[in-house]
Amino acid sequence: AQTVTQSQPEMSVQEAETVTLSCTYDTSESDYYLFWYKQPPSRQMILVIRQEAYKQQNATENRFSVNFQKAAKSFSLKISDSQLGDAAMYFCAYRSALGANNLFFGTGTRLTVIP
């Protein structure tokens, strides 16, 4: 099974500053999808951003962007101009593009935003 590793259990960032959350994964597949989900205190899982492995261009959604390094199997999330509402658990997830379409999640990074 694919494994997803988030090596930072906790991170903090000053409001308006930039923070980068790390994620690495292990797979033998060449085609897959990667996601970042946000889980605020309400516990709902909210999709932040996704990346298709066949695309070289890094995905961007407003203040959220990724640095996708396929050879290194690395998929980090950059949050620019951090806001108080960004405080949450962030989960990196992997999904195969073939066959099984369930998600494999990392253990999460708790992000604190300091006013």
Added chain:
Amino acid sequence: EPEVTQTPSHQVTQMGQEVILRCVPISNHLYFYWYRQILGQKVEFLVSFYNNEISEKSEIFDDQFSVERPDGSNFTLKIRSTKLEDSAMYFCASSKNTEAFFGQGTRLTVV
């Protein structure tokens, strides 16, 4: 905006009892999933459902678990005889293509 809805938001049950967790996926989605998150741990895949049958399941999804789509809208997870270690948040999700959309979860507490 369409969303996945789950009921109840919180369920307390006695060990050994059966529980049914309910989900209404987004209406034009074809794939349905259940995930579990034990407190403080990562989200784990339980089962996926497509075309009225299970398409994938994890080793967690043993004979105590079952899923059903009893009508055109609901998708249920049944735990036949709950154990203390079944206490967790249970998330339903649905997808049409690539992206899975999650419900707000049901917190199951087994006492």
